[in-house]
Amino acid sequence: MSSKSANITRRLVVSTLATLPMLAARLTTAAQAQASENQLSSWNDGPAKQAILDFVRVTTDQASSNFVPPSERIATFDQDGTLWVEHPMYTQVMYCLERVPEVVEQKPELKNVAPFKTVLSGDREAIAKLSLRDLEEILAATLTGMPVEEFEAEAKKWIETARHPRWKRPYTDLVYPPMLEVLRFLRDNGYKTFIVTGGGQDFVRVYAQQVYGIPPEQVVGTAAGTKYGYDKEGKPFLTKEPKLLLNDNDAGKPEGIHMMIGRRPHAAFGNSTGDREMLEWTGAGDGARLKMLVLHDDAAREYAYGPAQGLPDSKVGTFTSALYDEAKKDGWTVISMKNDWKRVFSFDQ
């Protein structure tokens, strides 16, 4: 080989070698992108899926100006209407209504007193008309006054046996696979996932690990206090008290996040006015922040409700026009159940 051709060969080798890492990086990125796509297999292509993919890409890419260190990756999810069905009534309210007979058995003086009398009547129309104050009274009576372990055992038993009136399936079957995919996808990318629910913290903690892969300490919810005491043998126990510590709705969501998590999320998911402040708080942070709202516009596979779509308002999960406007103005992404999700439930074809 002449010295010249050797030189050319050397240069070729060197330049080829030099491009290899870049090539490898590109291949890896392409492979990762494909893997990410596969993880969101229940999602149709569209702006919602793209927003999730883009967010994860830029916040986990060290070369990106929007990179978030793994230790700071926090994502929060509303539960009712965001991770599972909230119609015709929040699952926990169903639980409380169904517990009324047992409560009355222990406190017979409630039998002929409103609102317990109404619930015992079984008159669905009358029950549907109960006021918020009535419901609060029922919640306080059914959720407090017992040791925390007793509540846990009761709720666990109920959640295993109760059936949703429309699908005749356990409520835990009525979680949305597209959202389970997002939870897993975020966790696989170093995000710590939290539930931030208006529902009862102790109630959701009973099944959150099994259903969502989220441990009790990562469930933030409406919470009543407990009281420490001792039984006759001197064994300590905690009793659930009717004293409200955290109303984890509306402004209570960012307040609860500060209390329980101690830092601002980088991603937040909701579906109603009750999630507005959580999304605002998330969006007000620096860098890339993912703010998403699930819109219930699928009467065939699930439900369609909310004035934002000219649909009837609902007692639960109100998605108002004002919320819709704020979402558009502030760059939140609205997830259309109908268009963005290939399937709503795991039992969908």
Place this chain on the structure above:
Amino acid sequence: MSSKSANITRRLVVSTLATLPMLAARLTTAAQAQASENQLSSWNDGPAKQAILDFVRVTTDQASSNFVPPSERIATFDQDGTLWVEHPMYTQVMYCLERVPEVVEQKPELKNVAPFKTVLSGDREAIAKLSLRDLEEILAATLTGMPVEEFEAEAKKWIETARHPRWKRPYTDLVYPPMLEVLRFLRDNGYKTFIVTGGGQDFVRVYAQQVYGIPPEQVVGTAAGTKYGYDKEGKPFLTKEPKLLLNDNDAGKPEGIHMMIGRRPHAAFGNSTGDREMLEWTGAGDGARLKMLVLHDDAAREYAYGPAQGLPDSKVGTFTSALYDEAKKDGWTVISMKNDWKRVFSFDQ
């Protein structure tokens, strides 16, 4: 080879092979035990070190009846007097006292009013005599009324510059290496470590990640509420309010653990009567539970205080005779700083 000798050889091979996994397991266990020993290198051999080693061994050994699944491994640590120095005064109280001039600058009407006047006088004896109610008033004035980020920045600045009066070092230098080793040892064995402190949750969260490797969401402390609002540009913020949500002392510790963690710890560490209920609650669970109390009996290297040892009582970290008796009766392990720790601080020889 005769058929008989072949048989013997086969049996030998088979029996040798059969013992191999067991041998490997024994070697592994021995190696692991050695590694565990090394991880607790600041501990002298003795019942305290042994209690930690035994607890981790039985709760992580799948063959043990005391095995705890990784997802349920929770360990809680008091902070002041357990993880770092609490004398002559809780660090956070020092912070509040030192912030008084700044607060008075913003609210000059406090200048000539007790207890602010006393603090401003610089009269150490008078300051030491301030009542609990005085201190609470100072805490409320210095810890609330500002956005959460402002508080965080202030506290961070202080913690970086403040010095302990005896050692003239940053307070964060005054953590106990033996306890840092326990934190790491438990985490390496699948335990999620939490701080459960009577100190301010927001305050401890400022440095817990850096100093203890514990993220904000794993710090449970005395917590005041926050209030969500908007500034003139419509940007949301959270203001620290003087409303107490959780008094994380005494019975407040198990109550706070239930609220923030949602399950009973398997291990708990404290040093005073304020930790009594946390240790009781931990001990009342099934299976192996580690309950440990740090006894400050080392006047030379740190401090010696508490009537349990016939030493003078202290305004902070009271270790009473009753607590000592309960520890003995219920199988809690008392850690003697003097005897169990090779070194108290990282700068000790």
